[in-house]
């Protein structure tokens with residue numbers, strides 16, 4: 001990644017909580033850079049602190065220690081340059097697909113015609129044209145995640161955080177969404193930070209993979225995944241990298 005521009009830096013990030021009167025460490029001294037326009041995957045076992053880490057990047061939580069820099073400047077709290085796609089889509093059930101996707105610019109006061117144009121662009125990009133007037137309960141799980149992705153892009157963030165966005169989908173839908181998100185990222189280059197506990201998904205998607213330990217999460221290793229895209233999940237190189245990472249991954253407690 002020589003010559004790449006650093007977009008986001010995590011510097012000595014730690015998080016702990018008080019549980020039953022005792023300190024409980026969730027994240028411990030995490031350090032890594034994220035490059036501009038890269039697809040960075042954060043991989044770690046269950047409950048290791050991945051969501052806590054993303055919450056700190058998104059500004060939902062303040063770290064007890066350390067700082068986060070965006071384009072070199074320390075940031076605090078939420079920042080409109082950073083958007084989020086959640087594990088469970090948090091769509092508004094009483095709003096249509098179009099209304100859900102345009103909610104951000106609407107709240108920001110963007111005129112209707114302009115925000116509809118942007119929302120339509122991303123509805124088309126995620127393959128939901130024709131479903132603009134549908135309600136969330138009329139959509140499959142994969143389609144709901146597509147709406148969540150379109151909604152996040154419509155806010156024009158420079159960095160998109162994705163917290164296990166395909167974790168709740170069946171295997172077949174998950175594969176097609178992995179393919180899809182890669183295509184979207186290639187046509188609309190943004191920096192993506194994608195959290196998963198699935199090694200195959202990480203190797204399929206990541207330019208780099210930050211491997212976290214069991215809780216309290218710290219960085220065990222960072223892997224450069226130098227395989228051509230779209231990746232062949234049964235090629236010898238893919239399987240070799242997958243095994244190398246798997247051998248280095250802590251078992252979920």
Ligand SMILES: Nc1ncnc2c1ncn2[C@@H]1O[C@H](COP(=O)(O)OP(=O)(O)OP(=O)(O)O)[C@@H](O)[C@H]1O
Pocket residue numbers: 017019026044045046047048049050051052053164197215
């Ligand atoms: N606000 C909080 N107060 C106390 N404990 C918390 C809080 N938020 C998270 N935790 C604990 O921190 C640990 C890490 O949680 P986190 O949700 O980040 O795990 P994760 O790696 O995202 O797991 P999964 O893969 O299951 O999504 C868990 O044990 C969780 O219970």
